[in-house]
Amino acid sequence: MxxxxxxxxxxxxxxxxPFAPIGARIERVLDDWMRARSPATAAMFPVEAMRALRERVWRENPALAYDLSALRRLTLEIALRDSGGDLSLLDEAYEAFYAERNRVExxxxxxxxxxxxxxxxxxxxxxxxxxxxxxxxxxxxxxxxxxxxxxxxxxxxxxxxxxxxxxxxxxxxxxxxxxxxxxxxxxxxxxxxxxxxxxxxxxxxxxxxxxxxxxxxxxxxxxxxxxxxxxxxxxxxxxxx
Structure with a gap:
């Protein structure tokens, strides 16, 4: 044709x-980052719990379905806040995510x-x-x-x-x-x-x-x-x- x-x-x-390897690496990198920078958050939200939180934030915020960056930031914000973490770490946590998100194969x-x-x-x-x-x-x-x-x-x-x-x-x-x-x-x-x-x-x-x-x-x-x-x-x- x-x-x-x-x-x-x-x-x-x-x-x-492929996105699947990126998604898996993001989870590991964020978990490592939280363990080093916000241990209370890592303890409350290990990989499986952080994944469940992310999925809940996605479900509860359909108006943001077109903005995956906003949804990710909101997930990290909730994790830090609910665990008693320092909210001033939010930008640094997001950057840890975003750097890994853009490391593609x-x-x-x-x-x-x-x-x-x-x-x-x-x-x-x-x-x-x-x-x-x-x-x-x-x-x-x-x-x-x-x-x-x-x-x-x-x-x-x-x-x-x-x-x-x-x-x-x-x-x-x-x-x-x-x-x-x-x-x-x-x-x-x-x-x-x-x-x-x-x-x-x-x-x-x-x-x-x-x-x-x-x-x-x-x-x-x-x-x-x-x-x-x-x-x-x-x-x-x-x-x-």
Missing amino acids: SFPVRAITLDLDDTLW FYPDALEALARIARRVPVAAVSNGNADLVRVGIDEHFTLQLHAREHGAAKPEASIFLAACERLGVPPGEVLHVGDHVEADVVGAMRAGLRGCWLHRDDHPGGLGAWPRADIAPDLVFDSLAGLADWLERNPAAPRL
């Missing part, structure tokens, strides 16, 4: 890198493929997460980054995809959104009028073997970002920057 692609919007977590194909794609078309990061492209070290490949927290709504809301298209200066029908999540990425983007590419790696955390919906299908499916880079280079409708 060949169609015009003048820009790409790209998911980050589980698209360029890329999928083997991701960096080279991203560079190849960015040489073809402008790329915008569109993410519900809170990764920082500068801290991760890949900002040079992106024209812009649009977080759900910045926009005020999360994927699959049409508005975040359309805002990215507007900032790119490209009509939605000529923008390809690429991501791993069936609903948040592919279905959301296609309902907003973008083209949709499902990046379905063999180790996808959702465990899906095949596209699960009959009412809507992605324009493209690849099991690696390199597959998309190859397609762009073969596609005569995709311009070269």
Whole structure:
């Protein structure tokens, strides 16, 4: 299949890198940090209890569902306060989390493929997460980054995809959104009028073997970002920057 692609919007977590190892490391790093800096908090909220607190904060604050940074800060604030910890440590605790959150391990194909794609078309990061492209070290490949927290709504809301298209200066029908999540990425983007590419790696955390919906299908499916880079280079409708 060949169609015009003048820009790409790209998911980050589980698209360029797996998130599960990051999440596991964050729990260990925060636990170590609390043991060193706020022992009472570590005692009241060991890893399992901190995880349960985080999940409760997520459930009880649906209005912040688009802002994972605010939810994380609120979790740390409650943990410090309820354990009698020093609330002045909140910024330092959040920084311990955020530094680890941005220490990613890329999928083997991701960096080279991203560079190849960015040489073809402008790329915008569109993410519900809170990764920082500068801290991760890949900002040079992106024209812009649009977080759900910045926009005020999360994927699959049409508005975040359309805002990215507007900032790119490209009509939605000529923008390809690429991501791993069936609903948040592919279905959301296609309902907003973008083209949709499902990046379905063999180790996808959702465990899906095949596209699960009959009412809507992605324009493209690849099991690696390199597959998309190859397609762009073969596609005569995709311009070269």
